[in-house]
Amino acid sequence: MDFSIKPLDAKSGFASLKTGCIAVAVFENKIISSAARALDGKGEISAALKSGDITGKAGSTLLLRNLSGANAERVLLVGLGKEDGVTEKDFLSSLQAVARTFSALGAGDATLALPFDVVKTRDTAWAVRSYVLAAREAAYRFDTLKSKKEPAPAGVGKVAFAVPAAQADAAKAAIAQATAVANGMDLTKDLGNLPANVCTPTYLANTAKKIAKEFKLEVEILDRKQLEALKMGSFLSVTNGSVQPPKFIVLKHKGGKSKDAPIVLVGKGITFDSGGISLKPGAAMDEMKYDMGGAASVLGTMRTIAEMKLKLNVFMLIPSCENLPSGSATKPGDIVTSMSGQTIEILNTDAEGRLVLCDALTYAERFKPAAVIDVATLTGACITALGHHNSGLFTRSDDAHDALANELLAAGKQAGDTAWRMPIEDSYQEQLKSNFADMANIGGPPAGAVTAACFLERYTKKYTWAHLDIAGTAWKSGAAKGSTGRPVPLLTTFLINRAQSDNKPTR
Structure with missing residues (x-):
C-alpha cells in the first residue's frame, strides 16, 4: 500500500482533482465540509444529506458516482459526527470506515480530503498516522499456512492525503513513522x-x-x-x-x-x-x-x-x-x-x-x-x-x-x-x-x-x-x-x- 501527500488549496483544488475516489466529510444536522462544498456542483451531496441517505453520524459512509462537480470517478461521503464537537473516537471510527470501504473498492487510487485538524486536541500529523494504521489494519491478512488462500480484495492501492501546503512536510513525516x-x-x-x-x-x-x-x-x-x-x-x-x-x-x-x-x-x-x-x-x-x-x-x-x-x-x-x-x-x-x-x-x-x-x-x-x-x-x-x-x-x-x-x-x-x-x-x-x-x-x-x-x-x-x-x-x-x-x-x-x-x- 502506497501513501503520499497532495498539497491542495482547500477552497478550489478539489473539484479538478482526478482520482479514482475522493473522500470528503459531512456532519450531522446536514452540514457539509468545505471540500464537499467544492464538489457539490448541482447539489448532489446536499441532496443525499437532505434525503437521509447519509446521516453524518461518525463512521457512516455513502459512495456516489459521476458527480457533476467532481473530476473524481467516485466521491465517498464520510460522517464525522457533530461539526462543533468531533471527538477523537468519532474521527478514528470514521477513518476505520474509510479504510474498510477503500479495501473493497474497485478504484486503483484514492484521495482523503477530510478536515484533518477537526479534533481539537489533535493535529494533521496525528490524523495521517491514524489513517495509515487503520488502512494497514484493514489490509492485514494471516493466511500463510492455508493451502487454499482466499483471494484478498484488490482495493485501493494508492492513497493520497490532501493537506494544506504548509502541513505537507509534517504529513510526509507522519506517513513514514506510521508505516514503520x-x-x-x-x-x-x-x-x-x-x-x-x-x-x-x-x-x-x-x-x-x-x-x-x-x-x-x-x-x-x-x-x-x-x-x-x-x-x-x-x-x-x-x-x-x-x-x-x-x-x-x-x-x-x-x-x-x-x-x-x-x-x-x-x-x-x-x-x-x-x-x-x-x-x-x-x-x-x-x-x-x-x-x-x-x-x-x-x-x-x-x-x-x-x-x-x-x-x-x-x-x-x-x-x-x-x-x-x-x-x-x-x-x-x-x-x-x-x-x-x-x-x-x-x-x-x-x-x-x-x-x-x-x-x-x-x-x-x-x-x-x-x-x-x-x-x-x-x-x-x-x-x-x-x-x-x-x-x-x-x-x-x-x-x-x-x-x-x-x-x-x-x-x-x-x-x-x-x-x-x-x-x-x-x-x-x-x-x-x-x-x-x-x-x-x-x-x-x-x-x-x-x-x-x-x-x-x-x-x-x-x-x-x-x-x-x-x-x-x-x-x-x-x-x-x-x-x-x-x-x-x-x-x-x-x-x-x-x-x-x-x-x-x-x-
Whole structure:
C-alpha cells in the first residue's frame, strides 16, 4: 500500500482533482465540509444529506458516482459526527470506515480530503498516522499456512492525503513513522498468530537475526550452556519439560551516542504455555501460543525503530522457551535459585512468566540502563482488573518511577494504545512469603496481577523499571481471534518521545 501527500488549496483544488475516489466529510444536522462544498456542483451531496441517505453520524459512509462537480470517478461521503464537537473516537471510527470501504473498492487510487485538524486536541500529523494504521489494519491478512488462500480484495492501492501546503512536510513525516509502526505491528501479529509448532524459541531467535541483518543491528543468542554458566536457574526451571531448546535473545539498536545509557525492553517469550505440571484447562488452551506476546511486541518495536533509524540506544532481551508437562518438568514445591542468587519456591508451575523474566531483569543490570521496561502476557488477573482496553502498568512509587510511568501513560494516550497504572506496595509483598525459600512464585488469588509485578520488582532494585502486563490487550478471542500488535504503538511512541527529549539542544 502506497501513501503520499497532495498539497491542495482547500477552497478550489478539489473539484479538478482526478482520482479514482475522493473522500470528503459531512456532519450531522446536514452540514457539509468545505471540500464537499467544492464538489457539490448541482447539489448532489446536499441532496443525499437532505434525503437521509447519509446521516453524518461518525463512521457512516455513502459512495456516489459521476458527480457533476467532481473530476473524481467516485466521491465517498464520510460522517464525522457533530461539526462543533468531533471527538477523537468519532474521527478514528470514521477513518476505520474509510479504510474498510477503500479495501473493497474497485478504484486503483484514492484521495482523503477530510478536515484533518477537526479534533481539537489533535493535529494533521496525528490524523495521517491514524489513517495509515487503520488502512494497514484493514489490509492485514494471516493466511500463510492455508493451502487454499482466499483471494484478498484488490482495493485501493494508492492513497493520497490532501493537506494544506504548509502541513505537507509534517504529513510526509507522519506517513513514514506510521508505516514503520505498521510494519512492526504486522511482525508482532505474524509471530503471535503462528502456531507453537512453528514459532518456537529457535524461530524467535532466527527472527531477531533477520532483523539484525536487515537493519545492521547487533544480535546475540545465548543457548542452554551459556544460561547455565550465567546461573539462570529460574529461567531454566521452566524449560525442563520441553524438548525445545531455550533461547535468550539479545538485540541492540545503537542509534544514540556511545556513552548514552540504553533503554532496555524485556519481552516474555513463552512460545507455548500449557501451565506445566499445574496444567491449564483444555478450553481455549490453543490461545496459549500467544504467551510470547511480550517477545513479539518488543521484536516488532525493535523493527520499527530500526526502520526509523531512531537516534536512541535501545536494547532488547527475550528469555524464550516452552512450558510443558513431562517426567522431567519442574514440580510444584520445587525450589530454584535465580541468577540474582534469590531462591524461589515454585508453588504453581503456571506462574512461569515471572520465572523467566526475573533472570532477564537481573541480566539487564550489566547494561547500566536508563530504564528497563518488561512486557508480558503475565496474568489472567490483569484481564479481570482491566478487561481488554488498557494494559496494566506497574512501577515503584518515587520521583524517577513516577516520571517513567507518566511518560508511558502519555505515550499510550498519544498512540491510542492505552495503559492504566496499578499499585505496587510493600503490603502486597507479604503474599509472596515462603516458609522454605526467599519467596514463593505466587501470592494467592487476591490481587494476582499486583503480586506478580511485586515478584518482578524484587529483581529491579538497581535501575528504573516499569512492567506492562498485556494479557488483556495482546490478542483477541472468538470470531476475531488474532494478535492485535499491541503495545508496539505505545512502546514506539515512548521511545520516539525519549529520543526527541534526549536530542534537544542544551543551553
